[in-house]
Amino acid sequence: MTETQAGTGADVAAAPTSQTVPAIELDNVVKEYTSHGEVVRAVKGVSLTITEGEFFSLLGPSGCGKTTSMRMIAGFEDPTGGVVRLHGEDVTGVPPNRRDVNMVFQSYALFPHMNVWDNIAFGLKRKKVADAEIRRRVGETLEVVDLLGREKRRPKEMSGGQQQRVALARALVNRPRALLLDEPLGALDLKLRQHMQIELKRIQREVGITFVYVTHDQGEALTMSDRIAVMNDGLVEQLADPREIYERPATKFVAGFIGTSNLLGGTVQEVAGDTAVLALGAGDRVVIPRGGTVAAGDAVDLTVRPEKITISREQPAGDVSVVRGTVSEVVYLGTYNSYMVVLADGAEITVFEQNAHDSSTTAERGDTVWLSWQPRHSFVLR
Amino acid sequence: MNRGLLRGRGLQIYTWLVIAWLALPIAVMILFGFNDTHGRYNTSWQGFTLKWYGKLFEIGDLTQALVNSIVIAVLTMVVAGVLGSLIGLALGRYRFRGAGTTNLVMFAAISCAEIVMGASLLSLFVTLAVPLGFWTIVISHVMFSISFVAVTVRARVMTLDRSLEEAARDLGAGTWATFRLVTLPMIFPGVLAGSMLAFALSIDDFVITNFNSGSTLTFPLWIWGATRVGLPPQVNVMGTLIFAAGVLLAVANALLARRRA
Numbered sequence: 023m024t025e026t027q028a029g030t031g032a033d034v035a036a037a038p039t040s041q042t043v044p045a046i047e048l049d050n051v052v053k054e055y056t057s058h059g060e061v062v063r064a065v066k067g068v069s070l071t072i073t074e075g076e077f078f079s080l081l082g083p084s085g086c087g088k089t090t091s092m093r094m095i096a097g098f099e100d101p102t103g104g105v106v107r108l109h110g111e112d113v114t115g116v117p118p119n120r121r122d123v124n125m126v127f128q129s130y131a132l133f134p135h136m137n138v139w140d141n142i143a144f145g146l147k148r149k150k151v152a153d154a155e156i157r158r159r160v161g162e163t164l165e166v167v168d169l170l171g172r173e174k175r176r177p178k179e180m181s182g183g184q185q186q187r188v189a190l191a192r193a194l195v196n197r198p199r200a201l202l203l204d205e206p207l208g209a210l211d212l213k214l215r216q217h218m219q220i221e222l223k224r225i226q227r228e229v230g231i232t233f234v235y236v237t238h239d240q241g242e243a244l245t246m247s248d249r250i251a252v253m254n255d256g257l258v259e260q261l262a263d264p265r266e267i268y269e270r271p272a273t274k275f276v277a278g279f280i281g282t283s284n285l286l287g288g289t290v291q292e293v294a295g296d297t298a299v300l301a302l303g304a305g306d307r308v309v310i311p312r313g314g315t316v317a318a319g320d321a322v323d324l325t326v327r328p329e330k331i332t333i334s335r336e337q338p339a340g341d342v343s344v345v346r347g348t349v350s351e352v353v354y355l356g357t358y359n360s361y362m363v364v365l366a367d368g369a370e371i372t373v374f375e376q377n378a379h380d381s382s383t384t385a386e387r388g389d390t391v392w393l394s395w396q397p398r399h400s401f402v403l404r
Numbered sequence: 405m406n407r408g409l410l411r412g413r414g415l416q417i418y419t420w421l422v423i424a425w426l427a428l429p430i431a432v433m434i435l436f437g438f439n440d441t442h443g444r445y446n447t448s449w450q451g452f453t454l455k456w457y458g459k460l461f462e463i464g465d466l467t468q469a470l471v472n473s474i475v476i477a478v479l480t481m482v483v484a485g486v487l488g489s490l491i492g493l494a495l496g497r498y499r500f501r502g503a504g505t506t507n508l509v510m511f512a513a514i515s516c517a518e519i520v521m522g523a524s525l526l527s528l529f530v531t532l533a534v535p536l537g538f539w540t541i542v543i544s545h546v547m548f549s550i551s552f553v554a555v556t557v558r559a560r561v562m563t564l565d566r567s568l569e570e571a572a573r574d575l576g577a578g579t580w581a582t583f584r585l586v587t588l589p590m591i592f593p594g595v596l597a598g599s600m601l602a603f604a605l606s607i608d609d610f611v612i613t614n615f616n617s618g619s620t621l622t623f624p625l626w627i628w629g630a631t632r633v634g635l636p637p638q639v640n641v642m643g644t645l646i647f648a649a650g651v652l653l654a655v656a657n658a659l660l661a662r663r664r665a
Binding site for chain 2: 096097098117118119124125127128129131132133134135144145148149192193196
């Protein structure tokens, strides 16, 4: 077993590759619950392979099965079907206290009746590590998370960010083969969250442990991850590195969930070489990479990111995709301007224009404008 | 402003009246423990003395009754404390067949009139030919106080974050270690409060005890018997000491809570 079987298949991202056994494997894992006599399928067959030392994110909206998947890795849930492997070993049915992974809980789950030191030393004491070794490792870990001198505090005497780092230290000190993080930054305010994102990434690099990170925040996932599995409705929609996920979303869901994207629908008019031309409105000409599967007469959906689109008053020249529309809204956002443009068929297109020149905008509300982009920046969605 | 002042003063007077109403009987009890009475009746003030504190244990039956009461209360506290906590833990934590019925029975036991419970326990013991005495009192006390413990512990369990136990398991603790190191310390305030309640309910119970005591005397039963011939001042002294112990516990609890906060 080498790389992933899920998501894009061929589009396997450049993860930190390793010839050794993968850290975590989910093999066609299914989880069903019975709720009020009805069977609910939370995870509908997820297969993925997480490489040793990788920062791997499970990203998706609430109820997509990402937390359930993580809880099956930790051992809190038993899969209804499929196999969970940790370092090649089948651990399906093994209780959490006998799995060499540790979890950072969303609520931190710090033991309120213990001080910081005892919280962090809990796992080592359970493993009957010698006292001197416990002292050394807890001390080291406190240093890594920058909490030296606070070991006698109780969790409730600390700020949210400090509690978060205690929770991280409590898991890290055990030197698990993999660290599972369940939306650990969800309770922090924006500034602290951004700071902790960078901190987490630094700590992961320093300790070299595989991180599996569950989040619904696409920004967080894009910032930190080596690879991301975007999940929806119990299935993996796409598994790739952040750049790939953002630049080449594989499905409508991924395109809509990650960042802002514009969806265009049209019929293929002609196929020429490795490109196809789409018919939209009069004077519009949308060229798309053909990708081998598109034939004349097909109805296709494609997506373009707002920052890839150029807005202009004159018809642009060159081999670009062009559509016409009317500006319905202009919003000044500091670093960029955001335009909402309505096309002839009623489709709404968002365009971001970098605020590089001066404070004036290219077009005003009610203006007729041309929108253009490079064909390679638009993608046909499945 | 005048009205506000009036309302403030009115509230103060009312508050002190309520406190006096509650405290006066206790004050009288304490006071008459210092009464230098010579007759049978300890109802009129004869002068101050400390001699009853010296002669506290001179009435053998009364001392035995007090010892019985304390031993029964401690046994009740421990047995009802353990069993009630386990029931509370199960009810607060798990959904299981019979949980609803158990809740109902708990509530019924709390709301049931003591006279009814005492009478039905008596008929049960008689039917089963269990000899009445010390152990039937213990069984009855455990039976009626167990629900109070269970309800107190259940309330505590329901506020417990389940991920705490998951965290313990994740960090290598097995089922028993998780209970010992995390669950029990977390619910301990509830267990303690429930057990103390069981102790308090047991030590002053009269109605149910009266039905099921056989020839065993407890402190309340002895006093009830003695009222017909006159209460000795030792009863006041014992009452004072029990009250003082209660106050000390309450103060200690308040101090501890303040230090923890």
